[in-house]
Amino acid sequence: MPLLLRCRLPGKKIAADLRALGIPVERHLAEKATAAVAGVLMPWFATVLLAIVGEGLPLLVPAWGSVVVSAVLFLAPDLSLRQRADRYRAEVRHALSMFLDLTVVALSGGAGVEQALTAAAAAGHGPAFTAFRRALSQAELTRTPPWEPLGELGERLGVPELSELAATTALAGQEGARVKASLTSKAATLRAHLLAEAEAEAASATERMSLPVVVLSAGFLLFIGYPALAHALSGL
Numbered sequence: 013m014p015l016l017l018r019c020r021l022p023g024k025k026i027a028a029d030l031r032a033l034g035i036p037v038e039r040h041l042a043e044k045a046t047a048a049v050a051g052v053l054m055p056w057f058a059t060v061l062l063a064i065v066g067e068g069l070p071l072l073v074p075a076w077g078s079v080v081v082s083a084v085l086f087l088a089p090d091l092s093l094r095q096r097a098d099r100y101r102a103e104v105r106h107a108l109s110m111f112l113d114l115t116v117v118a119l120s121g122g123a124g125v126e127q128a129l130t131a132a133a134a135a136g137h138g139p140a141f142t143a144f145r146r147a148l149s150q151a152e153l154t155r156t157p158p159w160e161p162l163g164e165l166g167e168r169l170g171v172p173e174l175s176e177l178a179a180t181t182a183l184a185g186q187e188g189a190r191v192k193a194s195l196t197s198k199a200a201t202l203r204a205h206l207l208a209e210a211e212a213e214a215a216s217a218t219e220r221m222s223l224p225v226v227v228l229s230a231g232f233l234l235f236i237g238y239p240a241l242a243h244a245l246s247g248l
Contacts, residue, residue, distance in 0.1 A: 013041045029097035051082030107140030112199035119192040
């Protein structure tokens with residue numbers, strides 16, 4: 013792990029994903045190092061087992077196998093981390109949309125800005141709403157405006173919508189009407205973005221589903237046409 017740190021690992025993107033998930037850098041690098049060492053040993057272990065049963069392999073095979081398997085397992089934690097971070101950011105965006113709607117409802121009921129934000133965060137469940145509640149609790153303990161910890165949370169999680177919300181709320185100030193109009197507009201914009209992403213993901217899934225059908229159709233045509241082609245070529 014110290015060697016990986018001296019090699020300037022992890023990169024900026026991986027470090028951002030680690031901050032978003034709250035995973036220590038040392039833990040992630042330890043997982044990568046352990047996976048790499050396991051990748052080095054696995055081909056040699058398989059070679060020893062084959063040698064015991066009488067199936068010897070050239071030394072070049074486990075040597076190259078160690079390099080390939082070690083490289084794959086070394087990168088596997090990064091790929092898993094990226095998927096987890098993307099899922100978490102998507103969850104935060106969806107939770108933020110609900111959080112904004114609940115805040116607007118509380119403001120319409122006559123609550124103040126801080127009270128509306130606190131009530132909206134308390135009404136939700138899940139890791140995203142837990143993060144919102146922690147940010148608001150930090151603002152209450154430090155006696156700072158609630159949008160400052162929310163903006164810091166957006167930067168740490170890599171969710172620009174949350175940072176934009178904090179900046180917009182800060183510009184609106186403490187006036188409930190202005191904050192309500194700002195949050196309503198931001199909620200509508202965020203819902204439009206989420207809807208566009210859902211439609212793009214659905215279109216991509218549809219395209220992926222059509223690929224197996226094309227492959228099956230091509231195989232079926234080949235299965236039908238090959239006997240006729242073979243018969244015609246044998247007749248020549």
